[in-house]
Amino acid sequence: MSSLRTSRTRLAGAATTVVLAALSLTACSDGTGVHAESVAAATPTTAHASSPTPSSAAGSATSAASAPAAGATTGSRKSTGGTAASKPPAQAAKPVTCEGSNTKTVAAPLTRPVNHMLLTVTNTGSRTCYLYAYPAVRFGEAQSVPPVIEDSKPQAVVTLAPGESGYASVNLSATDGSGTHGHTVNSLYVYFHGRSGNESVGTGAHPPLPAKGVYVDDSLKVTYWQQSMDDAVNW
Structure with missing residues (x-):
């Protein structure tokens, strides 16, 4: 036991x-x-409960990779800036023919040379215009235009930027009294030629004359359009 x-x-x-x-x-x-x-x-x-799942971890990594750093410039902004900087300038407007609707014409009798009148055409439009050939003038009720002084033809077409002026002179009558059919006129019309120089284009001009009118005879003639006043009054 x-x-x-x-x-x-x-x-x-x-x-x-x-x-x-x-x-x-x-x-x-x-x-x-x-x-x-x-x-x-x-x-x-x-620990397992607090650990991120594979999908959420991948999403967080993607967000971190795609988010730009503070102060960084994104590629899209650079691209936009480059496009704005390289924008081409607007194309310049094509020149037109000078005529009554885009110019202002003034007729002024001259004391020197005597019996002469100066025509001044100023471009009042927004585009450059060309003054072709010579002024086709009609005094009073005349049925034809006076001839042009061929020697006055310039080397280049007169070109007027907006605000600029071109000139032509008119020989009203013979200084020596040799002219015939002399008379006083009170109205004047000025018409403009096109590029060919043989046709009238656009609207004409109707510059006023002095109240007493001007005296003309059959020696009446005009110069070609000139780029400067001095060239116009030399004829």
Whole structure:
């Protein structure tokens, strides 16, 4: 009986030793004791819950890569700026023919040379215009225009920018009295030639004459249009 009790006591002691040894191994591997083991076991679950999923992590990486840094200029802005800087200038308007609707004509009798009148045509339009050939003038009720002085033809077509003027002179009558059919006229019409020089284009001009009129005879003639006043009055 005594030996049976002794065996049971030894078995119980051995079992206790095994349990303590197991607990001791667990505590040693963790380094914090039995209670810390249960906390450590819960830690992976918490870490897993806070970790981003693969898809959300990829989205965050994409957003970070596509977002420009502070103060950086994006490619689209540079492209837009380049386009604005390289915009071609507007094309200049094509020149037109000078005529009554885009010019103003003034007729002024001259004291020097005597028996002469100066025609001044000013470009009142917004585009450059060309004064072709010579003025086709009609005084009073005349049925034809006077001839042109051929030697007065300029080397180039008279070109008037907006605001600029061209000139021609009119020899009203012979200075030596050799002219015939002299008479006084009170009205004047000026017509303009086209590029060919043989036709009248656009509208004419009707510049006023002095109240007493001007005296003309059959020696009446005109010069070609000139770029300067001095060239016009030399004839």
